[in-house]
Structures are given as structure tokens and as C-alpha cells.
Amino acid sequence: MKRFLTVVCISTIIFLFTACSLFRPVNQKTPPATSAAELWQFIKLKDNYSKWDQFDDAEGLLQAAPPHGPLVKIYANDIATGSTYTGRKGSIVIMENYENDGKTLLTINLMQKRPGYAPSAGDWFWATYEPSGKVLEEGKIKSCVECHVSMAFDDYTFIHKW
Numbered sequence: 001m002k003r004f005l006t007v008v009c010i011s012t013i014i015f016l017f018t019a020c021s022l023f024r025p026v027n028q029k030t031p032p033a034t035s036a037a038e039l040w041q042f043i044k045l046k047d048n049y050s051k052w053d054q055f056d057d058a059e060g061l062l063q064a065a066p067p068h069g070p071l072v073k074i075y076a077n078d079i080a081t082g083s084t085y086t087g088r089k090g091s092i093v094i095m096e097n098y099e100n101d102g103k104t105l106l107t108i109n110l111m112q113k114r115p116g117y118a119p120s121a122g123d124w125f126w127a128t129y130e131p132s133g134k135v136l137e138e139g140k141i142k143s144c145v146e147c148h149v150s151m152a153f154d155d156y157t158f159i160h161k162w
């Protein structure tokens with residue numbers, strides 16, 4: 001009887017352990033690699049980007065040059081701030097473009113690392129939004145890539161040193 005109980009106990013533990021690992025909820029913080037519109041929902045509702053960290057080497061309100069700025073604020077998700085040398089899969093860098101007053105938000109730029117998406121352009125997905133979330137452009141945007149490619153040696157980013 002004792003032996004039977006031990007076997008039942010061990011089987012139950014193994015069953016629970018397996019069930020828990022199988023039905024573990026999907027990481028809610030994994031950004032979708034779909035459209036810019038869906039990504040907007042995610043960065044506003046699921047993982048609000050304004051609560052993300054900034055890169056240590058790009059903190060606060062910074063001066064920028066056209067097409068960005070005149071003032072910008074850069075946010076990065078945990079995957080990006082935890083990356084070294086290049087942005088890991090799922091890294092998102094967001095840049096808010098402000099008027100000279102530092103308060104009037106003009107547009108929001110985003111870049112998201114999607115391995116296999118654009119191998120000759122750092123595998124970044126690009127997007128620009130209005131402050132309301134309206135998508136202005138998205139995808140493999142030629143103008144973004146053509147300028148950011150000059151920083152290909154630092155994974156296509158100008159401000160942060162990976």
C-alpha cells in the first residue's frame with residue numbers, strides 16, 4: 001500500500017509538472033511581428049512603451065536632425081536594452097519626435113527586429129505613426145533603410161552603441 005501511494009504521488013507530481021510547462025501562458029510581452037497597426041495596439045495596451053527604459057547612452061530629450069526631431073526621445077523594450085552587439089529578435093526601438101518646445105509630439109518612429117525579414121537591411125521592420133496611432137508608413141521603407149544603412153556596422157542605429 002505504501003509503495004502504491006508513493007507511485008501515485010510521484011505520478012501526480014510528474015503529471016502536474018508536465019501540465020504546467022505545457023500550458024504555461026504565452027509571454028505577453030512578445031511583440032507581434034505583423035502589421036504596424038497591430039504593433040501599435042501592443043505598444044500602447046499590452047506593453048506601454050512610455051514605461052520602457054531608455055538606452056543608457058541615449059537618455060532624456062535629445063537634439064536631432066531632419067527627417068527626425070527637432071527634439072527626440074528614444075525608448076527601447078527589454079529585449080533591446082538586454083541586447084549586445086546587435087538587437088535580438090523582438091527588439092523594438094521607438095523614437096518620439098517633438099517640436100522645439102519639447103512637449104508637442106509630432107510623429108513616432110519605430111524599428112523592430114524580425115530575423116529573416118530583410119536580411120540585406122539588418123532585418124528591421126520600420127514604421128512611422130501619428131500621435132493618434134495612425135500609421136503613416138510601414139514595412140521595408142526605402143528612405144529609412146537608405147539613410148540608416150550608413151550605420152549598418154552598429155545594427156542600423158545612430159544613437160545607441162549596441
Ligand code: HEC
Pocket residue numbers: 063064065066067068069072074093094095109110111126127128137141143144145147148156157158159160
Ligand atoms: C536622412 C537620414 C535618415 C532617414 C531618412 C531616417 N532616419 Fe532615422 N535616424 C537618423 C539619425 C541621424 C538618427 C539619430 C537621431 C538624429 O540625430 O536625428 C535616427 C534615429 C532613428 C531612430 C532611433 C534609433 C537610432 O537609430 O538611433 C529610429 C527608431 C529611427 N531613426 C527610425 C526611422 C524611420 C522609421 C525612418 C523612416 C520612416 C527613418 N528613421 C528615416 C537618420 C535618418
